[in-house]
Amino acid sequence: MPHSILVKNLREHSKLTDEDVAGITRLSYVVRQFEPNEDIIRQGDTPTAAALVMSGAVGRYHLLSSGRRQYLSFHMVGDMPDAQGLFIDQMDHSLCALDGAVIAFIPHPDLIKVFKLRPPVSFAIWRETLIDASIFREAITNNSARPVLARMAHLFAEIFYRARASKLVRHDRVPLPLSLVQLGEALGMAIATVNRTLLELREGGSVEFADKTLTVKNWENLAKTGEFDPLYLHVKKIPLL
Amino acid sequence: MPHSILVKNLREHSKLTDEDVAGITRLSYVVRQFEPNEDIIRQGDTPTAAALVMSGAVGRYHLLSSGRRQYLSFHMVGDMPDAQGLFIDQMDHSLCALDGAVIAFIPHPDLIKVFKLRPPVSFAIWRETLIDASIFREAITNNSARPVLARMAHLFAEIFYRARASKLVRHDRVPLPLSLVQLGEALGMAIATVNRTLLELREGGSVEFADKTLTVKNWENLAKTGEFDPLYLHVKKIPLL
């Protein structure tokens, strides 16, 4: 079922005709399960297939010379977090499973063939990579210009909003299998600060993060605290948000 | 001449056949001059043409509710800094001329037509947007995980390296029409700190930034201070660097 997952995800932002879908359905793939924290691709590797998240969650990160990680983005079911590998020879960052994850690998040549045959499919996946880029831009701003409370609120708001768009939210809860260390490595803050900021958010009544689960108690509040404006996610308007 | 500028730029990383080039040559365009600091496109706009920098330099930025700007990236001759507008309806950030800039606007429908006819052209521009994304990723890491000295060194190293790849460096100097305020808004630091960090870099003998010009005195030193590894720029290896 990787095809239907991919189609569903692409249709969140792009129009696909029956022929386009048929093209996608003909893609071959290999599925593999990854352990918690296992790398899917590493900085320096030259991928020959694109990864599609079928279950679980994954993260992209840079590895600094000091050994410190910088998480760049998190991805969930339906995302193709290394689509950029299609046209870029060497990975400049790594991709790892957070908790366990099931990944479908679609060979690049297969994809290129469909792109040439059905340009709209290439446009849809291109769009996917462009939304990625806009998420990165927002992360620059978030980590550079916002104090820790707003910064964390913004990340949580983004994750919740994207999960909601992908229908992964149940009762205002999203699985978010991150340790405090990882949260810190995403937001550029020390663990102690992560903990205290988490506490402050909880006491403010907007979100809770515990047991690898994010629970949104007060969306308006959270969005406001994080100065969150979903324009940059380029998702069709979601009702009730 | 926008066509030749574009072709030259794309060929820095992509192979194009004569037919591909012919397709590009048929693109229509409109040229416009922009004043220093004038916006080329604004957050919220829906562009119908893609901007190609023909001379000068431009910057992309977010505008926060506080009024503060966060610069996201800088672009020079040959770059298409809003190619993402091709497949994303609304701008989530703005684009402005730094000093004066001359911009060629290529209508989206023209580009799409060429993409459908000659997929390799779309792949080349896609790759352009992917390199953009990798620059954003690096900025996340730079602004989140490096102390101010390394952070500034890294930005300067990147700009110099890219300028060099585009043959815009003369005698180790690149035009870089930024004010200290703007530098601060790119690096997430206060103006006073920008100034002091600039001083420290100069005294370390690696770079000087004055008169809107960046002068690299000691490349090795600069690259080391900024932990700069050009892998993420995905440019063919440049001799002597």
Added chain:
DNA sequence: CGGAATGTTGATATGCCTCAACTAAAGTGG
């Protein structure tokens, strides 16, 4: 030539990091 924008420098304040010690939970082998 005068006013505004930009750059320079010092003094002080503070948000967040570092360090450290401790608790709780989770995983491991006997």
Added chain:
DNA sequence: CCACTTTAGTTGAGGCATATCAACATTCCG
């Protein structure tokens, strides 16, 4: 299944990198 080890989370105290504020110098520009 329990003791034991390891990993993850919690909390306090103190220090430091960088922000903030302020006053002044300089360049730009009409």
